[in-house]
Amino acid sequence: MNNELLQTLRNITGTSHVLSEGDLTAWEQDWRKRARGKALAVVRPASTAEVAEVVKACAAAGVSLVAQGGNTGLVCGSIPDETGKQVVLSLQRMNAVREVDAANLTMTVEAGCILQTLQETAEKAGFLFPLSLAAEGSCTIGGNLATNAGGTQVVRYGNARELCLGLEVVTPQGEIWEGLSGLRKDNTGYDLRDLFIGSEGTLGIITSATMKLYPMPAAQLTAWAAVPSMEHAVTLLGLAHQHLGAGLTGFEVMGQFALRLVAKHFPQQRVPLYLDTPFCVLLENSDHESETHAREQFERLLEVALEQGCVTDAVVAENLTQAHQLWHVRESIPLAQAEEGLNIKHDISISVSRIPDFVRETDELLQKAIPGVRMVNFGHLGDGNLHYNVQAPAAGDTKAFLREREEEVNTIVYDAVARFDGSISAEHGVGSLKLDKLEHHKSPVALGMMRAIKQALDPQNVMNPGRVLRA
C-alpha cells in the first residue's frame, strides 16, 4: 500500500523529489530541537498542479500530509508525527516570484519563497515589504502565512495576515482555490483567505500569495531609551504614536536582566546598559521625507518624554551601523538566554494598558513560587506582545529546573494571562506544543466552531491532523 503510494508520488514529482530513505533530519526535526518525527516520505512538488495531485494521492491512500516551508516554526507544527505514516509536503521548490505589480503595490510569490527574497525583491523594485523576523533568511512566506507570523514591524504594518491580499490554496480534496487577488476591497462572500492564514496547514496548503508592498521610507532611524518602569514604557508608547504617527515602525521593550545577559555572553557587543532602570526601549521611526526630518521628529519626541519623566536617558543612532548594532542587541537576547542555560519561554499578548499590572503581579507570583527565579522579559510592547521567559535561579541544576518546574511555571503564567484576558500564543501559533494549553484556555464556543470548520473542510482529516485541534 505504502509502496504503491510512493510510486504514485514519484510519478507526480519525479523520483528524485520523493525522499523516503537516508537522513531526513532537516524535515523531521523541529527548529528548536524539541521534537523529532518520522516521515513516510518527503515530497517536493514543483507546481500547484503537482501539489494538488500529491494531496489527491495521499487522500485516496488514507495518508495524512504535513505541509512544510522553511521548518523554522516554534511550536512543532510542521514536522511529521512519530508514526512514520505521514507525508511531509515540502514547498521548497515552489519559490518563484510570479509578479511584481508596482502600480498596484503588490507582488505575487509562491509559498516556498524565502522571506528575505520577498524583502529583496521589493527593495529592487523600489518598495518595502515590511514583514521582518529573526528567521527571515530561512523561513518561507507560506509558513509565515500559515502561522500568521508577526515580528518587529507589526506596530505599523500588522502581522502576515494584514500584508496578504490573496491566496492560492490546495484544499484537502486536492482542488485548487484560485484566490490570488491584488484587490484591496472584495466583499463577495466569506473571508476564506483569513481562514487559511493562521490555520497552520490544517485546512489546506497555501501554494502562492499576493502580498502588499509599501513605499520605501526615505529614512529609518533607531533610538534607545531608558525608562524607569513598565508604566513609563507604556506612556512613552502613547507619546510615540502621537508624535510619530505612522512613522512609528518599531517599539521593543527589553528588561534589565535580558540586556545584562547579552552584555555577559556577547562582550563584543556594545550594550547601552542603564543599570539603574528596569527597562529599556528600542524605537524605530520611518520617514517618507528625509533623515533630517526623521531626526527632528525623533528628538522632539524624546525631549517631551524626558520632560515628562517617562524617559531618563536616550540616544538616537547616528548612522545605520549604530542602528544595526542596537537592533542586534535586541535580537541577541534569545541567544544570550540560551547561553545562560535552559529556560521556559512564553509568547504572550495582553492589552497594552494592562501589561504593567500583569508583569508586576506575575513576577511576584513566580518569585514567590520559585525564589531567585530570573525574568528574561522582552518583546514587542507596541503590539502588547511579550516574550515573558523564565530562567532558573542562578544557583542550581537548570535541567532539573526545566524538568521539575516547567509545568508549574506555565500554569502560573498562563493563568495570569487568562486573568488579564490575554493570549497564550501571540505570534508563534499552536502546533502540537500548545495543543493541551489551547484546550484549557480557549473558550469552548470558539473551540466548537473551530472543530466544526475543520470537519466541514477536511472531513477525512488529511491536513496536518492533531495540530491546532486534537485529531
Place this chain on the structure above:
Amino acid sequence: MNNELLQTLRNITGTSHVLSEGDLTAWEQDWRKRARGKALAVVRPASTAEVAEVVKACAAAGVSLVAQGGNTGLVCGSIPDETGKQVVLSLQRMNAVREVDAANLTMTVEAGCILQTLQETAEKAGFLFPLSLAAEGSCTIGGNLATNAGGTQVVRYGNARELCLGLEVVTPQGEIWEGLSGLRKDNTGYDLRDLFIGSEGTLGIITSATMKLYPMPAAQLTAWAAVPSMEHAVTLLGLAHQHLGAGLTGFEVMGQFALRLVAKHFPQQRVPLYLDTPFCVLLENSDHESETHAREQFERLLEVALEQGCVTDAVVAENLTQAHQLWHVRESIPLAQAEEGLNIKHDISISVSRIPDFVRETDELLQKAIPGVRMVNFGHLGDGNLHYNVQAPAAGDTKAFLREREEEVNTIVYDAVARFDGSISAEHGVGSLKLDKLEHHKSPVALGMMRAIKQALDPQNVMNPGRVLRA
C-alpha cells in the same frame, strides 16, 4: 405556533420591544427602496443575553432571523423576505460604548452604535476612528462589520475588517462567543473574527466589537487635481504614496460627466470643473506634525506631478471650509446622478494597475451596445474600487432603459470585471441583490467551501437564509 413564539419573545425583551403590528416600513423596506419584505415581528433586545435568548427561541420554533443595524445596506441583505415568517432582530437598542482604552488604542462598543458615535467618542478621547462613509449618521458598527464596510479612508486605514480586533457574537445555536479582545496579536487557532466580518449576518449575530483607535492627525488637507487620463491618475497615486507615505488618507477619482451632473443639479455648489480633462482627483493628506508641514508636503507632490504631466492643474484647499466643499462635491455625485434619472450602479474593484485598460475597454463595449450611454464613473481609486455607473442616453425613456437594458449592461460590466480578475462587489456585499451574480462569477471551489462553512456553523439555516448563499 407563531403566537407562542411571539409570547416567548415578549417575555425575553418586554412587550414593547416585540413589534408585530402597525407600520414596520423602517425595518421592512431597504435603504434604496429596491425591495420590501414582511416580518413576522421586529424584536429589539437590549443585551447580548437577550439576543442569545431570542436566537434560541427562534431556532427552537424553526423561525429564521434577519439581523439589522441601521438598515442602510445597499444589497437587500438586512430586510426580511416576503414570506412574513422571518423575525427581524434589530440591534438598535444595543448602542452603549462599553470602554475606551486610550493606552491600548481601542474602544469596545455594542453593535447598535451609530458609526458617527464611534467617530465622536474617539475624537472626545483625543483619537481618530477612521471608518467614514456616506451613511455614517445612520449606519451601525455592527452592520459595518457584518458587511465589511469600506468608504473613503481605506487607502490608509483599511476596511472595517482591518479596524476590528475582536468580536462578541451570538451563534446560530444561541451560544455567546466572547471574542472581544484588544489584542493585536493572537495566534490561538482559526480566525473566527474575520469569518464573521463580512458574512452579512448569515453565520451569527455580532453584538459587540473592539475597534482600533488611531492618533488624531494634527492636520488634514485636501487637494483637487485635474488629470489628463485614468493612466495619469494611476501615476499620480504612485507619486502620492511615495511622497506622502501613510499621510495619504484619501484618493478619489471623479469622471468629467459625474462632476458636470453635480454642477447641473446643485448649482449652489462650486464645482472645480476642468472641462478639458476627463478626470479629476481628490486627495487627502493627514499629518501628525502640523498644517504647515502638510501643506509643504502636498505642494511638493503636486509640483512634481505637474512637472511630470500627470496633473494639468491643481489646488490645495485653503481651509477646512474649502476642504469640506470639495469633499461635498465628491459626495454629491450619487445624489446628482439620482436627480438626472434612473441608472445602473456597479461597485467593482480591479487591480489599480489594470483600471485604465478596464475603463477604456468597457466604456467602448457599452457605447457600442447602447450608443449615447453616459458613464458616471467615480470612486476610491486608491483601493482600486470604482462606482462604475451607467446612465441612460440623454434622450429616451430612462425607466424603459432600466427595465430593458439593466441585465445586458450588468453582463457587459461583470464579464469585463471577470476578464480583469476583479470583484463584482468591492464594498457593498452580496445580500440577496447579487446572489445570482455571485453564483455565476465566484469560483466553484470557493462557493463549495462557503457552503460547507455555512452548513457547519448553521445547519438549521437560522441566520439570514438566502443571503450571500442560496437557502
